[in-house]
Amino acid sequence: MKHRALLVAVALLLPGGAAMAQSGPWGPGADDAAFAQMLKTSFKGRGVATLDRLNQDETQVFCSDPETVYAPESAARREEIEKVNLASVKWPADGVWLGDWKEGEKIAQSGRGNTWTDKPEQVNGGNCYNCHQISAEEISHGTIGPSLHNYGKLRGTDDAVMKATWAKIYNSKSNNACSNMPRAGHMGILSEEQMKHLMALLLDPRSPVNQ
Template sequence: MKKLQLLASSALFVVATSTAMAQSAFDKAHMASFKENGIAKMDRLDRDETQIFCSSLDAISGKGDPKKREAIEKANMATIKQPSDGKYLGDWKEGEKIAQSGRGATWSDKAGVPNGGGCYNCHQINKKEISHGNIGPSLWNYAKLRGNTDAVVQYTWGKIYNSKAYNACSNMPRMGHYKLLTEQQMRDVMALLMDPESPVNQ
C-alpha cells in the first residue's frame, strides 16, 4: 500500500514537472486531443481560478495558502443567487428523481434538456435506495437532524448552488453556478432534504 502511494505521488511529480517545463507543447497536445461535439464545446477545457488552485500540487497535498482558500470561498460565495421568488422548497418527489439521475451534460445531450443531479453518486439520501456513493456525508434525516431554521435552509441552498463557497476545494459539483440544475430542480432537491413530508425526514 505504502509502495503504491509512493509510486502514485512520484508519477504525479513527473507529470507536474514535465508539464511545467513543456507547458506549451503539453497545452497543444491537450487541446488537439479534444474536439467540439454537440453541446460539448472547447470551453470545457477552461479552468477558473478555483479549479486552477485546487488542482495545484500544494492544494492537493493540503499545503495550499489558507488566504487563497479564503479568497476562493469568498468569490464563490458572491456567485450564489437566492431563489427568484423567495421559495426554497419545491416537490420532494421530483427531487428524488433528480437526485437519482446522473444523466446530462454530455456531447450526445441536446441543449436545454434538464440534467440529473447525480446526488446518490456521492451521498446516501433516502435509506430505501441502497445504491449510493460515500464521497459525501449521508444526507439521511437531513432536516430532522439539523432543523428547518432560515439559516439551515439558506446554507443548504448555498451549498447546492455553489459548494466551493463553503469549502474551496469541495468535491461536490457547483450545481447552480454551472447551471447543471435549474432553479426549480434545486427547489425540488431542497424539498427532498428539507420537507418534513419527505421520506428522508421520517
C-alpha cells in the first residue's frame, strides 16, 4: 500500500497514535483515505497558512504516488501534465522580460512569506538560495537544484532562453512534471514584477550571476 509506512510513522507522532497505527483501517485502498483524513485532522489553519493547501491539483496527485510517477508506463502521463502546466504560464503582460537584478538578488536571498506567522501584506521571497548556487560569492546555498552560476553567460539571452527561463520560474512543472521547485507564478508566490527581477538576476550580463 502506497502510504501505509508513512501513515504509521505519522500516526505514532500523534496523541493516541500507537493505537491508531495498530488498528488501521488497512483494507485495500483504505490507507489512502486514512492518510488523507489524517492530514485534514492533523493540520490547523493559522493566519495565511490555510487548510486549502491540503487540496491537490492533478499534478500534485500524480506526483504524490511514488509507485507510478517514474514508471516507464507513466511517461505519456508525465508529458500530458507538463503540457497542461505549460499552458498555464502567463507571459509578461508588457512583453518585457527583465527587471532589476539588484532587486532579484534580494528576492533570491529572502525566504520569508506564506507561513502562519507572516502577515498577508508581507512580500514573499523566492528562497532561491535554499536549493541553488546562484552567485560565486554566496557561501551558503542549497544543492537540491543545479547551480545557476553563469546562467545567462552559458545560455545567452535569445527569445527561446527568455521564454524557457520564465516558464521554469512561473511553473516549474511545465518542463518537469514532478520538479521539486515551487511554481512561483502559478501558485501566486511571486508577482510578475518579482519574476522579472529574478530573470534579470539570472540573465543580465551585469548581474553577479554572470561574472
